Amino acid sequence: MDQIETESASEPILSIRNLSHHFPIGRKIRRAQLHAVDDINLDLYQGEIVALVGESGSGKSTLARLLARVYRPTSGEILFEGRNIARIRSRRDLLSYRSKIPLIFQDPFSSLNPVHSVGHGLLRTLKLHRPELSREERRDTAIATLESVGLSPASEVLNCYPYELSGGQRQRIGFAQAISCNPRLILADEPVSMLDVSVRIGLLNLMTDLRNSGISMLYITHDIASARYVADRLVVMYAGNIVETGPTESVLGNPTHPYTRLLLSAVPDPMVAIKATAGDIGDPPRVIDPGEGCRFRWRCPLAMEICSVVTPPLLPVSEGHAAACHVTVRSVSENL
Amino acid sequence: MTAVLEVNGVPEKPDHVRQIRRGSLSNFWRALRSSKKAIVGSGILVVFTFLSLFPGLIAHDNPSAETYLPSLGTSSAHLLGTTSYGQDIYAQVIYGTRVSLIIAIVAGLLTTALSVIIGVSAAYLGGFADGVLSTITDIFLVLPAFPLMIVIAAYSKNGGFTIIIAVLVVTGWSYGARQLRSQALSLRNRDFLLAAQLRGERKWRIIVTEILPNMTSLIVASFLGAAVYAVLAAAGLQFIGLGSVNTDSWGTMLYWAQNNDALLTGSPLWAIVPGLGIGLMGGAFALLNYAFDEVNNPALRPVRRKAVSS
């Protein structure tokens, strides 16, 4: 990238504008479109952890892969330091983007190649992204990186095979690969969901430490409690749309969108007695050719006529906090 | 493994029920060595290899020399008797090992190589390329192999065993390609491949360094299966007179024995012994194949019931 990097924190690292991605499904005669994400607008800044919260079918993993440039979006754009990533052509520039915005995977059992030592991926990453390093320097950097994610003795770990490491250790290798190239923002796709509960905290703490050292993170999860633990901002997704966004405490303290309220009420909390909820049995969201209107309306206790006709826009609720609901958001202006 | 792995200064152990010691390769060797099938199979092949390399040490006669009295029975001078042309059968069998073994190994290797290239590429490239390669594979799979072999070989009567190898490869690669493609497809969705792609590895490098090493057991099994096929099919081709009939090989021995009604004229060993050789060699590869399967998939191992003490 030949851009001059602006140091000011007010410039977003990634800027997502009207991003949509559809997958064609079905046979040629009855071809339909699966709207994985629709019309996403989001800015990600330096030194923050943003949690992307949603259930399966919400589009959060698709969004992560769009940002990692695994897919090419159907429409809209993603700007990295002001430049559209879809226009990155040269291999050198693409490698540079990938080192600044790495992706961490969910499954510790399939994210490492079982026939190679865990150092293999790390050393290859360094060879490809930091060609200025000599072989010795690469090895030293790899060892230092492993130590910084809490694995020791790092020189031994480098030669271990994945089956010799626990799930938590393997996820740390994933983090090591991501930070080895001085990233700006890490895309973490459910990094702790497949780990034991007592191991998760260690990794969540590692994430906050990385944030404190200046690396931003997009933390994708379905677990709103862990999102609260690490995130500065929350973005709630449903059926491919962002339904609510804002500072964590603001969203949790004043959940505006009915889906956010439903999510919060469903989180198990030992200290709160159960109120038997009227049967929302968690039907999957409708994302195939959904058309206009709010996609939550079939499950929403507050749905009105307008909800089937007009897709609700994201409107401000308070400072930095916005939600997309015709009913619960009182619009400032009268122009609805 | 000497040092204990730590996370943030606290010792950690992997969460497997069975803790496998480092060096799965040495584990593999140990398992292979203790398998009866592997021992028998490799023993036979070692003997055959030795015979191929140093036939003169075992058999002192020239196999093609028609210097003896024809159709002799067994004796201390001619352990297996002589052919209708006065050749020493024993010498022919020993010298014939070389050709049969070479055909088996070379055809096996080439067949496997072709299967790997086409099968794995089809799986990894996907889309249109996969469609084209799979269709080609299916066409070759469906072609009747033996008639095809006969037709091709008949047009090149004196090409020696290169033609036979070529025919075997052309008719035999598609089966392995199908299997390898399936396995490669199942690997394709593993995260570590996407991780390799995202860190900037080129496609060919991903195939060679990330995918193929995960398929070694199927590739070896493919080779062993192709070797069995080669031994038997080559013998069949030679028996009906294709390929050069002047080479020293078991298949051609069968050809000549058949032409001279060996079984009727009192030299049955002329036909039986090379047939045994073919069976043994094919069987050796097959045993190794089974042994390999068992080592890789413990569920297939013979169950040894031990008395469990409570």
Add this chain to the structure above:
Amino acid sequence: MILEVNDLCVDYVSPQGTARAVDTVNFSLDAGEFLSIVGESGCGKSTLLFSIAQLLSPPAELVGGSVIFKGENLVTLDKNSLRAVRWRDLSVVMQSAMNALNPVLTIRAQFVDVMHAHGQKDDEESDKRFAEVLRLVGIDAVHLRSYAHQLSGGMRQRVMIAMALLLSPDLIIMDEPTSALDVVAQRSLMVQIKELQEKLGFAVIFVTHDISLVSNFSDKLIVMYAGSVVEDGPTREIFEHPSHPYTQGLLSAFPSIRGPKVRLKGIPGSPPSLTQLPAGCPFHPRCAYAMESCSTVRPPVTPVGDVKVRCLLFENAEVHVGSD
């Protein structure tokens, strides 16, 4: 008391060694009670569940103890008597309905299977029964004609529960039935199970790795670690005053939605491999309160109020380890 498990031991025999997956487990269950077995991966909870239902297969082997269900020891029961007990008195709900339901049969056909296996005919009466059990779990009877892949994850799990209810058993065993579901579907299913239990009166043994999930639903709680039961008692009691250091660590490893935001510690290290258990108490390498004797003596079961704990800290005096 409809179920009594005494000194149950299960081993996994493998070339690398023998792993004791379940080590001398004792507990009892009354009619209509909801018991949760909680632990992390590799602690033996699923093995324990399968050994109760007599569903173990090699290399797992039940090597000791008894499972007394309604007066009969299931371990020594012959195949035919076991078949009679199965489903009629004791049924099982598996973790993944997608794997447990036959993909090529309609739901109705699978229900009919159950009826036939227990010598009952497929007639109008059974049709009524099918519709009734589906209604109980909140599914429209029209889905009797559906296939498994046509239903959502939450609905499939409900079908599994409906199937488990077909013959009105006294005990239903559930192996992590909600782990494949999203949080809203999970919550809804738990509420449904509890309602059914209160209505129909069956007992439940519920296995899960998520201790917070069962906090509001479970009467009794068993916490497992490395094959042993480390804590066993009324749920509320354990949640409010966790005794065993592992339980304390487990409860404090859940970030909460409400309450102050503090940096949590979790439990350092990871669970041991069952073939190489530490001597003495299996938890001592990770325990903040470990004493010298913990590395040599296997703690016996000690009662602390209504709760039973396996920890040397409680052996002698009324020591209450700080639970903040």
